[in-house]
Amino acid sequence: MDPAVVALLIGLAVIMVAVLVVGRNPGGRRPPPGTRPRRRTRGSLSGQAERGRAFEAQAEVEAHDIDQMLAARDALRKRTGRPSIADELAEEARRESAPGDE
Numbered sequence: 439m440d441p442a443v444v445a446l447l448i449g450l451a452v453i454m455v456a457v458l459v460v461g462r463n464p465g466g467r468r469p470p471p472g473t474r475p476r477r478r479t480r481g482s483l484s485g486q487a488e489r490g491r492a493f494e495a496q497a498e499v500e501a502h503d504i505d506q507m508l509a510a511r512d513a514l515r516k517r518t519g520r521p522s523i524a525d526e527l528a529e530e531a532r533r534e535s536a537p538g539d540e
Contacts, residue, residue, distance in 0.1 A: 512522040
């Protein structure tokens, strides 16, 4: 047999053994450190209610963050002498709805 073929077969065998060893290692299935395991609720609405409240809280934070980002963007535009985003969008909408300009 050609030495290159033998080397290739040995390399494939080593890779297969490594995959099998890693796959059977129970430590590979543990959650990462610092994470909590997932709780299972059986037919309980309390878990769904908790998730609902968490989603509501996250949506509220995101809405507040978006408002802050828009305010900061408008402040920057104001400092550079450009109109605010709302004014620019209103002007664009006015131009698009104006009859006979095109």
